[in-house]
Amino acid sequence: MKAHVYVTLKTSVLDPQGQTIQNALHKIGFAQVDAVRQGKYFTLSLAPGLTAEAARDQVERIARDVLTNPVIEEYTYCLED
Amino acid sequence: MKAHVYVTLKTSVLDPQGQTIQNALHKIGFAQVDAVRQGKYFTLSLAPGLTAEAARDQVERIARDVLTNPVIEEYTYCLED
Secondary structure (H helix, E strand, C coil): CEEEEEEEECCCCCCHHHHHHHHHHHHCCCCCEEEEEEEEEEEEEECCCCCHHHHHHHHHHHHHHHHCCCCCEEEEEEEEC | CEEEEEEEECCCCCCHHHHHHHHHHHHCCCCCEEEEEEEEEEEEEECCCCCHHHHHHHHHHHHHHHHCCCCCEEEEEEEEC
């Protein structure tokens, strides 16, 4: 089973890296990009035999406690068989 | 319209950062995580009025030419209204 975890900056937090990418895109002609936000993406491979419920519980705890800084970031995740 | 772009290391490329996260997870008790791979995640906000086809074309070129290092990375993306 695999889990995909997406960690992004909260919308209230400035994203200078995304802003820099947007500026670069404008300079090379992609004027229709209004904003860019950058985040992190993790793929976790889980041991076979975990139930969906146990997997969800583990991934939730890993995303919340390890992969995300709750002061400035938020996360979403999805599971895939 | 929004585009979500996911950039990951090719599976043939070692991911020491993901390996470090996996080791850390094992040390704190998440023994059922067999592997971790880390990638980048971008959200692009596109100007209203772009057709779906034009948006797809722009995002494809941005992902391929700007956001991805084709030697070691690959990308996927999806569009959202």
